[in-house]
Amino acid sequence: MLPFLIVGGVGLAVLVISLLVGDIFDHFEIGDGAISGTALGVAAVVFGAAGVLTTTSGLDLVWAYVLAAVLAILAYLLALLFVKRITKSSDGIPLSAIGLTGVSRSDITPAGGEVSLDGPGEVERRLAYSDERIAEGARIRVIEHSGTRVKVVAE
Known part of the structure; x- marks a missing residue:
């Protein structure tokens, strides 16, 4: 259970830093925004929480890791989509005002x-x-x- 707690704690720290300071991966040109500190933080927190919950429910450790990893990947993808959508509309400005x-x-x-x-x-x-x-x-x-x-x- 300790690895899940560590990953979840690190994810929470990354999430808080990304929310307070800004996305920590914005300064790197990696995959045109394919990596988001906020989404990574969410995924790590979900991985840790899912791992702790499945371990305490008596599921085998192998299945706890598999379930936690699958849920973390889904959480990452959903968070990444959400972050991209929010980023595009955060200032209320349309992509192009030309012609308005x-x-x-x-x-x-x-x-x-x-x-x-x-x-x-x-x-x-x-x-x-x-x-x-x-x-x-x-x-x-x-x-x-x-x-x-x-x-x-x-x-």
């Missing part, structure tokens, strides 16, 4: 301004800029998207 329309909430100049866009997940104002001055309240269309800023033109 909206309304300018302030005067927009090359130096900047604010817009509200009509699109899925667009609930707040967004920083915008334009080559030409656009008056507040005018309808706009996004032609470029960089991070949270968008370049707009008047419609």
